[in-house]
Amino acid sequence: MPAAPASLGALARGTRFGSYEIVRPIGGGGMGSVYEALHVGLGKRVALKTLHAGLTSDRECVERFLREGRASARLRHPNVVDVTDVGVHDGVPFLVMELLEGDSLADILEREGPLSPARALELLLPVASTLAMAHAQGVLHRDLKPDNVFVARSNVGPPIPKLLDFGISKVAGESTGVTGSGEVLGTPYYMSPEQTRGVRQVTAKSDQYALAVVLYECLTGARPFEGANVVQVLAAINAKPIPPPRGYVPALPTALEDVILKAMSREPEQRFDSVGSFATALLAFSDETTRRQWQPVFAGGLDAAPQRTARAPSPLDETAVVRALDGPTLPDRRHDLARRWPLLVAGALLGGALVIAAAWAVAVRVGDDDAEDEPTVRPERTVPTRPVPPPPLVVPARTGDPASAAASPASSGAVSPSSPCLPPECGETGRPPSERGASPAPSSRTKQRRIPREPVAPPSSSPSSEPRMGRNGAPIVR
Secondary structure, three states, rough: OOOOHHOOOOOOOOOEEEEEEEEEEEEEEOOOOEEEEEOOOOOOOOEEEEEOHHHHHHHHHHHHHHHHHHHHHHHOOOOOOOOEEEEEEOOEEEEEEEOOOOOOOOOOOOHHHOOOOHHHHHHHHHHHHHHHHHHHHOOOOOOOHHHHEEEEOOOOOOOOEEEEOOOOOOOOOOOOOOOOOOOOOHHHHHHOHHHHOOOOOOHHHHHHHHHHHHHHHHHHHHOOOOOOHHHHHHHHHHHHOOOOHHOOOOOOOOHHHHHHHHOOOOOOOOOOOOHHHHHHHHHHOOHHHHHHHHHHHHHHOOOOOOOOOOOOOOOOHHHHHHHHHHHHOOHHHHHHHHHHHHHHHHHHHHHHHHHHHHHHHHHHHHHHHHHHHHHOOOOOOOOOOOOOOOOOOOOOOOOOHHHHOOOOHHOOOOOOHHHHHHHOHOOOOOHHHHHHOOOOOOOOOOOOOOOOOOOOOOOOOOOOOOOEOOOOOOOOOO
């Protein structure tokens, strides 16, 4: 952008403007100046646009400046410059926008010259999408020109075209639509005929005309109407025939030339119904990547009065382009149903199969759950019992048996403390045989308790003066 003229009262570097600090001027025009500024609290770089001091006394001008700034802030679109703040500081209206880095479309045309159709549509179809969205929200641009299309550099992808200055062209209040008071900054070259005639209530088709003129200039490198002054330019727009674009570039497709001339018709009724319809007709001449990106957008109907548009034809289908020029048509629903019924039948069969499979899975799962709920009868565990061994049998010693007399002391009878002696013939009872009577014969089935005996020490050869004591504390008498 050109530097802001010093006569417009440019703000000096370091000037505090509300919450912002001026860094440097970056652009300007007949309406105001644009500065790079820094938000003091956030440390964020922004673009600050102010209305010229000579226009601040015009109440209507100030109100329209602020109203259009608020309208721009409502537009949420990736190809619209983002407006973050609007207000008045010390009597000066201002707008705060995102700071863009790149080139305007005017700078690109001056540097590269005429563009190919694919390159031109890559830059202008996003602008057409922005206009369609703005028209749907009741906002008209009224000042579309290459200077207001900014191609911003991006760190994550290709450059992004941005549409600037919504509604600023009418701020000066000139009936001719000139953007500044008494100044012409190139806008008359892109005015529609109804706008040059002083018609205040311009429509969305005026923006369509201006977009067609910008595309004309991108493809040919020239504007359709020239003149030595504003009066000659406005007269040519209303009276002279439009020079065919192929007169500058013979290699342009004839169908593309017809699309441009239709959008530039002098009578608004002869143009496309909307910017979206115009863009749909242009899709046929874009590259494959651009067509895939923007065809769903324009088919969705972003215009103020959404309409069904014909499908974007292929680049070689000129018959489809002619149909698009004649206007959008409604598709035959019977043909659509005939094409879609195999898909509907296949979908119904697939859905039925899924339902049957789901029911079978549920039935199997329920059967498994019932089987798990039945009690399990387990056999009782038999614990083997340990056999009790029979008690040992005690056989009484027989009288006069030398083998019994020679037995170990453990088999001899117990010593009774009341017995005066224990001769061998007394036996186990401690009584002589004459007092005992006949002993019953031992039986193998009779259980007898075996009483442990204290061992009796063998006789010692040497007599001892002290008697030996038994288990119960009684002396043992030999």
